[in-house]
Amino acid sequence: MSPLFLIFATIVLAFLLYRLLSPSKPLPPGPRPWPIIGNLPHMGPVPHHALAALARTYGPLMHLRLGFVHVVVASSASVAEQFLKNHDSNFSSRPPNAGAKYIAYNYQDLVFAPYGARWRMLRKISSLHLFSAKALDDFRHLRQEEVSRLTRNLAKAGSKPVNLGQLLNVCTTNALGRVMLGRRVFDDGSAGCDTRADEFKSMVVEVMVLAGVFNIGDFIPALEWLDLQGVQAKMKKLHKRFDAFLTSIIEEHKVSKTEKHNDMLSTLLSLKDVPDEEGTKLTDTEIKALLLNMFTAGTDTSSSTTEWAIAELLRHPKMLTRVQEELDSVVGRDRVVTELDLPHLPYLQAVIKETFRLHPSTPLSLPRIAAESREIFGYHIPKGATLLVNVWAIARDPKEWSDPLEFRPERFLPGGEKPQVDVKGNDFEVIPFGAGRRICAGMNLGLRMVQILTATMIHAFDYELENGMNPEKLNMEEAYGLTLQRAAPLSVHPRPRLSPHVYS
Numbered sequence: 001m002s003p004l005f006l007i008f009a010t011i012v013l014a015f016l017l018y019r020l021l022s023p024s025k026p027l028p029p030g031p032r033p034w035p036i037i038g039n040l041p042h043m044g045p046v047p048h049h050a051l052a053a054l055a056r057t058y059g060p061l062m063h064l065r066l067g068f069v070h071v072v073v074a075s076s077a078s079v080a081e082q083f084l085k086n087h088d089s090n091f092s093s094r095p096p097n098a099g100a101k102y103i104a105y106n107y108q109d110l111v112f113a114p115y116g117a118r119w120r121m122l123r124k125i126s127s128l129h130l131f132s133a134k135a136l137d138d139f140r141h142l143r144q145e146e147v148s149r150l151t152r153n154l155a156k157a158g159s160k161p162v163n164l165g166q167l168l169n170v171c172t173t174n175a176l177g178r179v180m181l182g183r184r185v186f187d188d189g190s191a192g193c194d195t196r197a198d199e200f201k202s203m204v205v206e207v208m209v210l211a212g213v214f215n216i217g218d219f220i221p222a223l224e225w226l227d228l229q230g231v232q233a234k235m236k237k238l239h240k241r242f243d244a245f246l247t248s249i250i251e252e253h254k255v256s257k258t259e260k261h262n263d264m265l266s267t268l269l270s271l272k273d274v275p276d277e278e279g280t281k282l283t284d285t286e287i288k289a290l291l292l293n294m295f296t297a298g299t300d301t302s303s304s305t306t307e308w309a310i311a312e313l314l315r316h317p318k319m320l321t322r323v324q325e326e327l328d329s330v331v332g333r334d335r336v337v338t339e340l341d342l343p344h345l346p347y348l349q350a351v352i353k354e355t356f357r358l359h360p361s362t363p364l365s366l367p368r369i370a371a372e373s374r375e376i377f378g379y380h381i382p383k384g385a386t387l388l389v390n391v392w393a394i395a396r397d398p399k400e401w402s403d404p405l406e407f408r409p410e411r412f413l414p415g416g417e418k419p420q421v422d423v424k425g426n427d428f429e430v431i432p433f434g435a436g437r438r439i440c441a442g443m444n445l446g447l448r449m450v451q452i453l454t455a456t457m458i459h460a461f462d463y464e465l466e467n468g469m470n471p472e473k474l475n476m477e478e479a480y481g482l483t484l485q486r487a488a489p490l491s492v493h494p495r496p497r498l499s500p501h502v503y504s
Ligand code: HEM
Pocket: 110, 111, 112, 123, 176, 293, 294, 295, 297, 298, 299, 301, 302, 305, 360, 361, 362, 365, 366, 367, 432, 433, 434, 435, 436, 437, 438, 439, 440, 441, 442, 443, 445, 446, 447, 450
């Protein structure tokens, strides 16, 4: 056989093998990656903004390469629906990342647990004991007490301005603490608060900031040990602080176990060593990891959304008046609003939906990973690809929303453009809680908390901004982390507007 023929045959064979083994469909479009680092430089300081801008060029289904990892980004409702509904079971685990390893007890928590028996057990336990309709109703009085406490403290504020976001955070943390641990986490001395509250909130915010960093080691495993951004070192340090905090809570709880407890931690401790029907047992570490999840995922998300809602209302005085009129007509001025009033407050509900649309507290949701390769809208999605859903961009898509940047709650009311649309994961144009199997476990609690807090704050007080600032000048910039904080905290003078006995 001639050498020329051999070379020719080899080339043809290689070509055929390449065609046979490589996917028949192309990857989705996206910006050209750099060698090794890929598209990491494209992420910019605020990734959900950078990705939204890129999607305007490359379309709603985009492919990036971050280091050595394939990343697909969904930036429209229909693309998100493909991933989170039609192909949800294939995208039900989260990709490996330093946060899960170094903060969340090496994936032993609920948020990062691989999809499988242990995830099901953790999700079932929290659904049953914390988030079922019954559990939510059983603990309603505790949330109400914490909100009333905040109301009383704000009424005593006097001439000093208060940092509303901080106090809302103390309230959500204490309400959760009472359900989870059977006790408040912080003191909240009149109008000020426990110094540990600052420390705790800063820990939660730090988790979110660190978890929001695109850590080079997650995308270029060979460089993990170098920890180029110093993220892993910060995570380890933070983990130690959190672990000490959680260990002390559990120890205190064990010491006081002679008292009758009706809280989630007691239930978790009693479930230890009892296998569930799939034979899975709960460990001490899993209990701590679950507490960590609830206090990180469940406090700042709700309080910062409430802070955004109040800021938007202060910037839109006519809407503020309309919410107050609705509350006055349904509740009156002789008592505080309760969760039982919420179904009768349609305008307030629309204000909350509009806040979730413009200020989703987790703008890139939480990442998922492709268990197997898939074809979506004619593109090849490789096995192992990370999926990012740009919840923030989807909710501002001009193809879905008229004047998308305007705060306009009326769009959710009868006669508006989206009267039937809700934020609970079925209408993909607004999915602040994600969707599918791994939708936010605490959605119903988060919704109730944001609704009752916003209703109470608006019903019980008028507000002046610190230093007589004009509300139109309120800084609405975002500070980036995994969650969407206000760049400038909301500093206000609350002025009671209900009968004086309500505050006593
Ligand atoms: C304003 C309130 C909240 C928002 C906007 C929010 C948002 C989210 C989002 C976007 C996800 C990822 C969903 C996905 O992958 O599709 C998530 C997951 C999760 N959230 Fe929330 N959340 C909120 C409140 C809460 C609360 C109050 C808790 C608990 C006390 C909580 C606990 C969790 C947990 C445990 C997960 C992980 C679920 C899993 O992986 O199976 N969240 N949340």
